[in-house]
Structure formats: C-alpha cells, structure tokens
C-alpha cells in the first residue's frame with residue numbers, strides 16, 4: 001500500500017476531492033499553510049494500492065492548476081536600515097500540486 005501526500009491550492013480542492021470520490025478513492029483533507037507564502041493550502045492524504053498510484057497522480061495533475069501569486073519581500077533586519085523600507089513584490093508560480101508518495105508498512109481500520 002502507498003500513501004500519497006498532496007499539497008494543493010485551496011481553489012482546486014473541492015474539484016479534486018469530488019473527482020477522487022467519483023473514482024472510488026478516499027481522501028482526508030488537512031488545512032495547511034505554506035512556509036514561503038504563509039498562505040493557506042490543503043494537504044490531502046490518500047491511501048491506495050500501489051497499482052493505483054499513477055491513476056491518482058494523473059487525476060491530481062489534470063485538476064490542479066499552476067497559478068501566479070504575488071508576495072512581498074521581508075524587510076531587512078532593523079539594525080542596518082536607514083529611512084523608510086519600500087517592500088518589493090515578488091511573483092511566484094504555485095502548484096499545480098506538490099506530491100509525496102510513500103510506502104505504508106501497515107494499514108488497519110480498528
């Protein structure tokens with residue numbers, strides 16, 4: 001058995017969970033926050049048989065879109081600055097999805 005851990009954008013989650021359910025894949029949604037943007041995203045846990053990993057990855061790839069997000073650079077440390085700090089905006093591409101596929105040693109429903 002395998003565990004897919006997929007970090008996806010909130011805008012894609014309902015379509016993705018619905019499509020997974022339609023294809024008989026169970027998933028668990030966890031609210032998460034990206035370390036770089038400090039913005040909310042969603043982590044899905046999907047436990048499945050090894051042979052089905054590629055099918056699930058295909059579904060994730062089809063639904064999760066790449067988007068551009070604008071973030072503001074952090075101010076330099078206060079010690080060395082003179083005058084007002086003008087924040088710089090940075091554009092980053094987020095997604096489609098960041099996916100980890102791991103082995104599951106044991107799976108039980110107790």
Ligand code: 2BA
Pocket residue numbers: 007033034035036037038039041092093094095096097098
């Ligand atoms: P965030 O950490 O908020 O990152 C959002 C996007 O910002 C990333 O998109 C990437 O394009 C960019 N980014 C991240 N760190 C950067 C840096 N040091 N310099 C410049 N740009 C940077 P994605 O790569 O699609 O990642 C989306 C989200 O997936 C991340 O949100 C994070 O929550 C998660 N993630 C990505 N890689 C991960 C990893 N190796 N381990 C755990 N979580 C990861």
